[in-house]
Amino acid sequence: MEILVRYGEIGLKSDIIRRNLEEILRKNIIKLLKKYDIDADVYILHRRLLVNVNTKDKEDEAIDLLRKVAGIVSYSPGYSCPLDIDEIINTAIQVMKKKMKDLGKEKIKFAVKTKRSNKQFPFNSVEVNKKVGEAIVEKFNLDVDLDNPDITLGIEILRDRAFIFTDKFEGIGGLPVGSQGRVLCLISDGIDSPVAAFLMAKRGCRLVLLHLKITEEALNKVRKIVEVLSDYDTELEFVVYDYKKDLEEIYKKLKEIKKESYTCIFCKKKMLKIAEKYAKYMECDAIVTGDCLGQVASQTLKNLRVISQGINYLILRPLIAFDKNETTELAKKIGTYDIAIEKEIKCPYLPKFPKTLSKIEEVEKIMKKANIS
């Protein structure tokens, strides 16, 4: 079996950039399959990639894994053959036979849909549909039904080969990981930040995940989340910083001047400060957070502004305009949701009434008074 891989935005790029992105995508597919001990050859065809899975007992697993490779818009398991109408017909009959066997039905309705990217091929799409359709009708005595078929036999006429398939799976889209630089993602055990990191990987960024550790319990959840994310970026880096002492100090200082309601704000400012250092050190071009506007009381514009103040680094917030249910849906889709909700770990320093509408001047005053850097 082979798998035909289709990309989306890569195809909109100039030739040079496209070839570069195709090559990164090719390598990323090999790397992810290799992680699961699946050996595969991947060829770049005419605006498609062809995956040849050599580990025969893991073909289904390989199909599943392609769902996690950024840059892939859709993909189809099937068989390729030389650009010859008889070869195409023969391969189509084999593919059809296999699919009928899988379905366990003998009396099915089918349709043939040909896409001819290679206009040099002597038969056009309608002619290929007709020739292949007729051969299948003759061979299996089936009915054609273009509107509501049980099986749609797809044929792609590419530059050097044809490809025949019956299924089309959806990929995550985006751009190949590693094509768009490195980002430092702040990652917690919650629902949002893993989704934010995933979205940046989807757009082609290499991930450096930084967890600011407060409790061992949360770290354990984060480890599992990182394991899931490492399928999307097989070369991600994971860094843990022991943050408890910093947060304790902030809390203590604020408590002394009776300003505990500002704990979350100063905590987040400190987090960004630490992230900034790591981003520089690990050569990342941006800091990524799971911030979302208005989701919880403290995620106000005013607080976001106060928190970012003084950070001289690009901060990206891919979830900023997401609804809670949109983030949750994505978390379920990528596989981090169940881990995030398995046990809610409350921050031990969460004030009773966190400040929701902080002001820059006020925060600067408190910073001085409490001697927080």
Add this chain to the structure above:
Amino acid sequence: MEILVRYGEIGLKSDIIRRNLEEILRKNIIKLLKKYDIDADVYILHRRLLVNVNTKDKEDEAIDLLRKVAGIVSYSPGYSCPLDIDEIINTAIQVMKKKMKDLGKEKIKFAVKTKRSNKQFPFNSVEVNKKVGEAIVEKFNLDVDLDNPDITLGIEILRDRAFIFTDKFEGIGGLPVGSQGRVLCLISDGIDSPVAAFLMAKRGCRLVLLHLKITEEALNKVRKIVEVLSDYDTELEFVVYDYKKDLEEIYKKLKEIKKESYTCIFCKKKMLKIAEKYAKYMECDAIVTGDCLGQVASQTLKNLRVISQGINYLILRPLIAFDKNETTELAKKIGTYDIAIEKEIKCPYLPKFPKTLSKIEEVEKIMKKANIS
């Protein structure tokens, strides 16, 4: 006719915040309908809103417009009645009669689905389904089909009234505009920036749209886009700044030192500088851009970083991790796509080979050399 409005995230908030958001949503519905000369009363019910359209010849238009109100997750035209089982049955028969007439069919299959938020009501959901279903069978001699009905009659048992309907329309979700502060959105005649502005309105922000004018043609497109967006935020403000002279100066200065390839970078830096001034002046807490990673060659992480450098303001980029087709789909849905693509206006200062991977140090050097502030 009345319209029952359902919200999503608003329901997750504490009582005080929820009531405040409900009231903002109520006023926003009235304002949008009023803009189209539709008079309506809007009542806050038990975690629902009830819209009573008084302008009888504009009921369909009112139904259409609710699709544009941030905070609404779904809504249903129908009729309310007192919390009495006989009243519910009678109203259900009227609603059913109307729907059958609209469908133009007499022999249809139907189902009843009751949702009882008010647990005080003496009949539970199953009992209401049964009583109403039996009455309809008797009255119209129809068949019940729970799996594949032609009409699903919905009944919501609320605290003070019941509501009966057959259709459910999807809203845009999010939070009511005006509940999350003000943002300054840089807006151009392209596909992306109107979508970015829409997304911030969807999350409850009041919009100040700033267009940096280079050509009259582009401004005319932007005016039409602003008109579309003003349905999502009926109180948005629109500001035009004559930017041509600034850009000309940047181009001239860069040309003098043969660094025209940096035109886009310095242009965008200047745009953010101007946006920063306006954001302060117009009391916005953030600047919003349509930036998207890797969509065009100049939208690299490194360029985004260089461009943001020196801007001491919260910058939000809601599209940062969007695929091109995701942004395009949204643009079509909100109604700005057709305007954006009607005529492509190329920037007259676009260099042949725009710099894609700029460095902060290099840009600072050029800034000094070319005397650009």
